[in-house]
Amino acid sequence: MQLSVIILNYNVRYFLEQCVLSVQEAISTLDAEIIVVDNNSSDESCLMMKNKFPNIKLIENASNFGFPKGNNIGVSQASGKYICILNPDTVVAEDTFVKILAFAERQTDLGIIGCKLIDGTGGFLPESKRGIPTPWIAFTKILGLYKIFPKTKLFNQYYAQHLGENETGKVDILVGAFMFLERNLYKELEGFDENCFMYADDIDLSYRALQKQKVNYYFHETTVLHYKGESTVKDEKYMKRFQEAMTFFYKKHFKKSWFFEFFIQIGIWFFSFVKMFQGKVKSKPLPESVFFCSSNKILSEKLPSILKNKVLFLDLKKEKMVNSCLLFKGKRGEIILDNHYISFKKCIKMIETLKDKNITFKIFPKNTNFIIGSNSRNDRGQIIKIE
Template identity: 50%
Template sequence: MDLSVIIVNYNVKHFLEQCLHSVQKAAKNVQTEIFVVDNNSVDGSTQLLRDKFPDVTLIENHQNVGFSKANNQAIKLANGKYVLLLNPDTVVEEDTFEKVITFMDLHPDAGGLGVKMIDGRGRFLPESKRGLPTPWVAFYKMFGLSALFPKSKVFGKYHLSYLDENETHEVDVLAGAFMLIRKTTLEKVGLLDESFFMYGEDIDLSYRIQKAGFKNYYSPRTTIIHYKGESTKKGSLNYVKVFYNAMAIFARKHFSARKAGIFSLLIHLAIYFRAFLSICKRIFAKILIPALDALLIFLGFFLITPIWENMRFHSREYYPDEFMYLIVPVYILFFLTGILSSGGYRKPLSIYKLLRGILWGVISLLLAYSLVDEHYRFSRALILLGTAWSGISLMLLRFFGHWLKIPGFRLDLTRVKRIAIVGHSHEANRVKQILEETRLNSQLAGFIAIDEEDSGEQYIGHIDQLTEIININRINELIFCAENISSAEIIRAMLDLTQLDVEYKIAPPESISIIGSNSIHTAGDLYVVNVNAISKSSNRRKKRLFDVEIAILLLLLSPVLGWFFKQKTVFFANVWKVLFGRKSIIGYSGIEGTFESLPGLKPGILHPADLFPEITLDNEKIKRLNMLYAKDYLILTDAEILLKAWKKLDRK
């Protein structure tokens, strides 16, 4: 056996599917065994493997045991001369395995090998080659000196950025996303250190390979796509904690006590300094626009109120001070909540969602206005004038910010995405159908031919003319049919077109998904037929907002509603669980096997099946109901189920 490929998977089913397709193609001329270790995924990954990849050896864990331990489970079973640790969010070229094995055979001093990696836009990922993170190297990286002086041999050691990315080099650290290791080397240096749950294990193993007298190499002779990239989650506090712990383990293990202490101190200061800046930046980015909105709305009421008082009551002090400093902030809260629930703060910003949110806000405000004590009712006219001011001023704020190119103010002015599909007619039409079923707001510019057999009115050019096709047809996105075009050709095209503002996605054969990534700062973009509608972030927000509002309403009405429930304690427990996010008002039917392949939801008190209490539903019908609920999710559906089955809110 030449090669053992090991992939650790955790809830990235669609990426895994694409990865395995590319791995199988690359394994055609190499004796290869493939292991997938699943760390207790809940997205249907294991079923996908059983259905579509029966030749893959699946190791199922019943908990997330971490990256190191999962890899070790497969390494112990591996029979290959070489072991490849591969991330599931990667795509390899058809000849990648042949090239890397040839390289290792020609370099008997090599213990490990890494390759050139690009992100989903075709840009080189600097973590393809790295130096050992000694205290000062890590310090330069964490405080940004390596980014300021990338060509410096002093400051650029973390990513070895002074070395040519298109040349072969001896390096210190191999990236865990693609890490080829000689089996005999592993037998000598040992397996991955399971003290590292996530991050740092690749640095530790690379260092041990060097200490054992072997060399680590970086080779650009083959290129792979790595969708997420190193920087995917660096803004999160969780990343900071996990990464710091990994570096601390590495320092204690390999450095002297004094050096480890210095390392720990420097890394601790640097990481938490960067984390503090990152958190501040994220908070500022989150609250900037809502804060400016609130300020503008308040300014509007501040200017409009005295004018209205003078016109209507011939007095500038008709309303008490509490109106401006107590009631108006409540009005503002209604408007901001409406904009938030409408998706008006999602990037890029949408004027339509803004105005829709303001409309929702004023409707909610007027409903609340009619219910409160007359002492707190001031003027519907002022509310309507404030609404008009809010719509105009907040819209102008966004246009102004967009025009000045202020970060976070970019408007979604390109309403229709223009897409071209690269592939043969049959596969291109299949992908076209997937796009139609996703209900993506897009326009198909046409197909792009791969060879002379591709012809017809839908074809707008040949793959050799990609630059001209993109420019002339104003293409925003290319979708490659992996059934018809090799991974190597896709990667070459991405590298050739890096200067153009175009996005890329790949449609695996016989799959309902189309996968891509806009940048290393995103977890990846995914088009799936509309069965995943419930998984859209906007729908998640709406569902959570619905849950919270209903839970609060139920608590307020509980003195009356409580009399209708036999199990009053269960009713109250359910409401509190919904309020704190442990349950949802509406979830899938709880019968085993009816929703395991659907997007995850919190356990529900009520279910879609509650719409049909008079009908006896078998598992197949309930499964169908769950699927329809997930596919075409609407808040109105939740409201309908609640109205029809509210007396079952005391269900355990």
């Protein structure tokens, strides 16, 4: 078997369904499997999987074991030469795994591959590629020096800015939302360190791959949609766990010193403080109008009453989608992309191409009864039921 995709879920039932649908499309031409591990969700995620995807392997944990252990359980059941650790609040393109498999097969001393991630508004997620957060690199992050001097090596290493978002190349650290590697390497590394609950686990795994003289890569030729805020809401618990995770990583991999401990504690506090307030996002006002990109005229006539808003129907049989949607530029509007007629790859491309602070996006996944999306990388996302 070529590939095993491991999706660890916790209480994101609708995002999980969309994710699995996109992965099914992406592995349709491959010898591959999907393994969903559920960390004791209370939102009927498991019931949905059993009813809608009865042939997909589902592992139901008796409690929330956290990100490291949950993924380790999934990988222990995997059969693929390669594995992909994938967040449930992601959407992959139909050719994502075909492209990354081809890239992986060309490499020697392969470590971990990450890809270009965008959030639900189309914005690039800079954590798609990072450097090792040493004290100095953490310092440049804390003071925002990487923003002031993005092209200066001394200051731009936190987000690996030596490499553009549209360039493929070597990086140190990749994000746990999408990590692609050989299963044998994962086993050699003994998987994620289960002593760390969340947030330092991907940094730790990436760093240990480097210690094995492996090469980690950022691969820009496929883009994955990562809603980000959906799996992990930024609250007081988040701040506490983030502090614990960063403390864990530094104590594990760096020598202790008074200066180091003092500096890192300040850095951890600052990061946690910023992260907590990033999560407090004001709700956006209702869009002035909604653009429904589809060929389903019957649904387009029902949507105004469901959305309680004006809906403009873009019939894909008659009009060019991109040119028509460009009319939204500068206006406060929402674009709903009907996956029955628009591939996941095109949905992702549309969101990335038309990103604008005044435009929000939703996807109507095929064979579902809901519209889904996120207006901010820090919020829980929105689900609109269609009965």
